[in-house]
Amino acid sequence: MDRAALRDVRWRMILRLEASVSVGIGLLMLIIWALAGARYFWPAWVWLGLAIPLALQVAIRRGRRAPKGHRLLAAHGAITCVLAAILLAIWVLAGAARHPFWPVWPILGLSVVLVGHAWIRHALPTAREQALAERVAVLTRTRRGALDVQAAELQRIERDLHDGAQARLVSVAMNLGLAEELLSKDPQSLTDLLAEARTSTLTALDDLRTVMRGIQPPVLADRGLEGAIRALALDLAVPVTVSSEIPGRVPVPVESAAYFAVCECLANVVKHSGALHALVDLGYRDGVLSVQVRDNGAGGASLTAGSGLRGVARRLEVFDGTITLTSPAGGPTVVRMEVPCELSSPRT
Template identity: 65%
Template sequence: MAQRPSPLRLTGYALAQVALAVPTMLAATLVAVGGGTALLVVGIPILLVGLPLLRWIADRHRAMAAETLGHPVPADRLPDDDLPLLRRLGTWGRDPMTWRELAWAFVSASVGLAVSLVVVALMVCIVTLFLWWFATPQLMRLRSVADARLLSRGSHELLEERVQVLTETRAETVEDSAAELRRIERDLHDGAQARLVALQMNLGLARDLMDTDPVAARDLLAEASTTTGAALGDIRDVVRGIHPPVLADRGLAGAVQALALDLAVPVTVVGDLPDRPSAPVETAAYFAVLECLANVTKHADAEHAWVELERRDDLLVVVVGDDGRGGADPAGGTGLRGVARRLAALDGSVRVSSPAGGPTLVTLEVPCESSSPRTTPSSATG
């Protein structure tokens, strides 16, 4: 268990909080004024100053509250890495944590400031040193609890968000499953079924011509043999689209390695997964990598791509990168959105970093548990 800060150190936190009171009010005022005038454009520069300042101050108070309480006080902000400036500003505006930080700023600069001033005053006055020693931990804990409540989401709020995410991902999973079944039905109908019908007709004609025109019958049988091979190929393609055999045989690393060999862009596969994830995780990760590499081939104009596989405790991390032109927008196409939906059903996530000029990095993270060990080599260049 981490040792709690001493009264002297807590008083140092109180002094820092007093010193940050004026910047806190300044940042909150800038955010309020900038938000009120953002539609007039003049508020945008004000927000670009006020919001980062407010977030920085809030993070300092989170750190002090975490030290005082002995547990983390997470920010839980919406991700905004590598976003253009105006889009980042829009993300900040949509982020519920921004509004919590704004409300916290006014509480911190009033009630919170009063508590910190009491702690400092108790130390300054010699006659209250005894009281300062015993009261400071309680007062600072009180302030830290208030800061933590306002600057992070509570368990009830997180549970509500979790239920909402599960509801959305369940609906999307059901919809995706129905769409996948329709695709399989269409592929079988248009591919294998049509070829099998042609095969049946050719065999019937060959049987009728066997006595009267053996040469024509042999030609029809040869055509039937070709049709049989094509039908088997169609069926294999459908099966591969459901669960690739190479994935079952060689695991995720081996399947990605085999996938890399079939692409026009050279792909390096690096990583070692000594324990195989569960089948749903492997399948989701494989098709996510397949979609990312398809995007590289179609849109990136890249000379080289790479896939990094890593197991971090109970988290499977896959990074797909390329040296192409960059500028990939996750909201601009259905591919990455489909990947995000597929992984969200397993509590996974997708992060995209794609500045103009490259490189593009797509990071896939999926919680997983071990299924079985494997020894297939997992480093190759395609």
């Protein structure tokens, strides 16, 4: 049994006890009234007094059971009903026939207050609603960013294939076509053509591998984030030290985004920073993957200049990730990226 249900049971017991005590007192008053000669029926007022706390408790309780965000209003409504009932009871007990129907005025007042509350409740968003609206705005923006990134990626892949592998295969076909013709006429140039065709085929394969690496590097699937970054570091002109403390496997989409983010950062290090050395530090704490890329280069990098890091930022935003850059003139440059995610079980 959960805590709410337990509280509910306890409350019911207390209420039942209260009700029994009240009924007891009420009966006692009735007996005293009868013994005292049964004149003006005053115990009714005592009963009213006993009923008020019980009714208020039930009313508040009902209000609290309403769906989240509507509880205050529901409690207010229930209490208003109880107060109206009390006023009516007083009017009846005071001898309904002898007085005008005065409770109409206080009940009207209570109703106006209740309607006012309801209107305010309806018109003004709650803190929760504001938070949700902000969240929707963020999601809308990051989703658009993600789609932009994706479209740019697809365009890049298409162009790489068109200018790379596809063009080389066309050239191979051309050469082989010409070779076919030369077979009898000019055996010497035939040899050259065939050699060129073979070279083009190999280069086309290289191009295809490059494109595939750009889509999803096989080493990332094989070795995870740390291994893939180590593999990447080996191919770079600048020495890179990689350290990692991640007690498990990062989810594939985050892994891919983090990998390409590091690729971009390290490419910047090689191309722009003039650094002699770079550090990549991977960590995971309190449900957040942190990736830090640091170099001892010239600094002066910015998130706005060039689309590289901005693209990274948009890619990370999809996962609610953030990127911060400190790069004073003269260096060092530190890019810190954080992405909330859950790790799967540690690698064995």
